[in-house]
Amino acid sequence: MHIWALSLLTAVSCIAGTASTASNEPGVLPDIQASREHAYAFFNSIHSAIRQWGSSYHHNGLSFYVAQAPTGSVFYHGAQTPERPPGFEWLGFEIEHSASFAMSFEPLPKDMSSETAQGEMASMDNRRREALLWHLVSHGRSTKRVSVVPEENTELSPPSQRPMRDTAFETAKLKFCDGKDNDLFIVPDFDKFERGYFHTYRANRPLNLLYIDGQSAAKSGIGTLDSQDHILLGWDTRMCHDRLTDNRRELERAQGFCDLAQEWALDADGNVTKIDGFIRMEAGFEIIYCDFSSKGGLDQVSVQASPFRNETGIDDETDVFYETRYILHMQSEWLRAAATRFHGLPAGRLDVDWSSMVSALAYPMNTSNPNADRSDLPRLVNSTKQDLEIVHDRLRAVLAARGGKSVREKNITNWQSVTDKIVSRYSSRLWTLATTVMDSGDFLAIIDTLIDPFTSYLELQDYSLVTAGNSTIDRCIQHYLETEPVNQASWTPEDEAIAAVMETVSQRICKTLFAARDVLRSGDTPVSIHTRTPLEEAQSGIQRLVKDLRWSTWKECGSCPHGTICSIPMFPSGSPQDYLQPTCQKPEKLLLHRDYWD
Numbered sequence: 001m002h003i004w005a006l007s008l009l010t011a012v013s014c015i016a017g018t019a020s021t022a023s024n025e026p027g028v029l030p031d032i033q034a035s036r037e038h039a040y041a042f043f044n045s046i047h048s049a050i051r052q053w054g055s056s057y058h059h060n061g062l063s064f065y066v067a068q069a070p071t072g073s074v075f076y077h078g079a080q081t082p083e084r085p086p087g088f089e090w091l092g093f094e095i096e097h098s099a100s101f102a103m104s105f106e107p108l109p110k111d112m113s114s115e116t117a118q119g120e121m122a123s124m125d126n127r128r129r130e131a132l133l134w135h136l137v138s139h140g141r142s143t144k145r146v147s148v149v150p151e152e153n154t155e156l157s158p159p160s161q162r163p164m165r166d167t168a169f170e171t172a173k174l175k176f177c178d179g180k181d182n183d184l185f186i187v188p189d190f191d192k193f194e195r196g197y198f199h200t201y202r203a204n205r206p207l208n209l210l211y212i213d214g215q216s217a218a219k220s221g222i223g224t225l226d227s228q229d230h231i232l233l234g235w236d237t238r239m240c241h242d243r244l245t246d247n248r249r250e251l252e253r254a255q256g257f258c259d260l261a262q263e264w265a266l267d268a269d270g271n272v273t274k275i276d277g278f279i280r281m282e283a284g285f286e287i288i289y290c291d292f293s294s295k296g297g298l299d300q301v302s303v304q305a306s307p308f309r310n311e312t313g314i315d316d317e318t319d320v321f322y323e324t325r326y327i328l329h330m331q332s333e334w335l336r337a338a339a340t341r342f343h344g345l346p347a348g349r350l351d352v353d354w355s356s357m358v359s360a361l362a363y364p365m366n367t368s369n370p371n372a373d374r375s376d377l378p379r380l381v382n383s384t385k386q387d388l389e390i391v392h393d394r395l396r397a398v399l400a401a402r403g404g405k406s407v408r409e410k411n412i413t414n415w416q417s418v419t420d421k422i423v424s425r426y427s428s429r430l431w432t433l434a435t436t437v438m439d440s441g442d443f444l445a446i447i448d449t450l451i452d453p454f455t456s457y458l459e460l461q462d463y464s465l466v467t468a469g470n471s472t473i474d475r476c477i478q479h480y481l482e483t484e485p486v487n488q489a490s491w492t493p494e495d496e497a498i499a500a501v502m503e504t505v506s507q508r509i510c511k512t513l514f515a516a517r518d519v520l521r522s523g524d525t526p527v528s529i530h531t532r533t534p535l536e537e538a539q540s541g542i543q544r545l546v547k548d549l550r551w552s553t554w555k556e557c558g559s560c561p562h563g564t565i566c567s568i569p570m571f572p573s574g575s576p577q578d579y580l581q582p583t584c585q586k587p588e589k590l591l592l593h594r595d596y597w598d
Contacts, residue, residue: 027390027394032497041550042361044058050279053342059214060379063360066356068206076201079197088258096336104193104195197305198306208276210277210278216228219597220241220246222597227380262274276297332586339565353407365384367379415495431553433516448517476506478503478506481506515538556582560584565585566584
């Protein structure tokens with residue numbers, strides 16, 4: 001065993017259970033045993049962080065990372081005013097994301113004569129209302145409070161009094177699931193012209209950010225909001241969820257985040273470590289930014305007015321269905337832009353402090369999903385208040401210790417790089433071994449390619465039955481972990497937990513491969529009471545490994561034809577089938593699927 005491997009195992013074993021002596025930082029430190037027990041989900045959080053694809057597949061994130069956007073970083077904002085927002089607001093990483101919030105809207109046509117046109121108009125009204133609710137309500141845009149016509153009134157009314165019969169938002173009963181505001185709802189003003197404005201901002205200093213992993217901007221009750229609602233904000237884990245309620249709560253969340261940033265701005269010594277904003281992901285990455293004023297770290301570069309229909313030059317003014325098509329076009333381009341970030345943001349866009357990772361997966365708490373059909377997705381609804389507060393307090397301690405510093409200052413270990421090395425080497429071959437029908441010779445050849453570099457055949461006493469010794473397996477386990485030993489002196493307790501996770505995953509992969517090779521070289525004798533052949537036994541072990549690892553790479557579509565993207569659900573689009581078996585589809589088609597998040 002290598003010297004670094006020995007020191008890693010010693011360090012990991014020493015901090016298990018008694019890790020509080022390893023750091024002067026307050027808060028309960030990560031538990032090594034719990035980290036190992038959650039190793040596969042823990043590993044996937046790191047591998048998927050700040051990546052649209054992996055975070056869409058592993059959408060129930062339970063982890064937080066300190067991050068910084070470098071000086072000069074450019075972000076975007078869509079609004080119904082050219083003025084800088086007075087307080088907190090949303091920033092987009094992609095132009096198309098924010099541009100869809102900057103659309104201009106016009107009053108709906110009032111003169112629709114034929115029944116066909118009336119029906120089409122009603123359908124367009126619902127689609128338009130859905131788009132506006134999606135944009136305006138969930139992101140705090142210009143809105144007004146109005147009374148809503150009862151469900152039984154199905155006639156088209158004046159614009160501000162049209163019945164709220166949008167099935168996508170399940171508004172028939174017009175009640176929030178928590179019983180609040182059951183006779184009122186915030187809706188856009190359909191009576192007047194709304195000019196939209198596209199803002200561009202540039203960071204005039206490094207921006208201190210907290211990244212919430214998974215698809216944490218998805219307004220859904222399936223677990224995407226758990227870490228922020230129950231750990232960051234301390235909301236009741238028994239809270240109800242529906243799309244109306246969760247959209248309304250977006251403003252409460254944003255206000256709660258920025259209040260928390262202010263509360264945590266001063267550490268015990270009075271030093272400022274303020275969070276400027278909170279990074280989340282839906283179809284694209286966004287920042288809830290807490291101070292849009294001229295003193296908040298952002299320079300306003302430009303503000304562009306968005307067009308009304310007669311200003312686009314792409315359609316006739318008399319086409320009453322123009323606005324529906326324009327909305328769908330804008331939203332399709334948004335999905336297309338999000339898909340370009342499936343494998344991460346451009347280099348230099350964001351610096352993540354991997355050594356700052358604070359995760360519920362590093363603590364002995366209940367992360368089971370009460371929905372037996374989704375046991376693959378972690379939840380926090382069964383966690384105790386005490387456990388949630390432990391993670392909350394630890395996050396505050398880590399932010400106080402590591403916030404406001406550049407990645408270069410902190411000499412971090414890039415754990416995502418380690419996951420990339422492991423996944424890129426094993427992913428396609430494990431999938432081939434688990435899913436392809438082949439003879440034992442081809443199967444063995446693939447395995448030998450993976451593990452022969454760690455095997456010294458001079459050490460083997462029997463070439464026909466290869467039972468690898470500890471040193472052979474250890475070489476396989478530690479190979480990719482040895483790439484980051486230089487920073488070990490500056491490791492945080494979080495680094496120690498991550499190292500244990502990396503070792504656990506590597507150990508499972510290597511032991512499974514060596515065991516499969518042993519079985520295949522044992523001959524044709526059945527190897528179990530089920531009289532499975534050696535090939536069947538070897539493949540069964542690989543299949544169990546693939547099932548447990550749940551790498552997002554195994555869901556990818558590959559190269560999609562021009563004009564299509566892989567159909568993984570990205571809020572608010574997506575269906576259960578898109579999640580189970582993503583396929584190449586046009587973004588316009590994906591927008592018709594919105595039932596996954598319900």
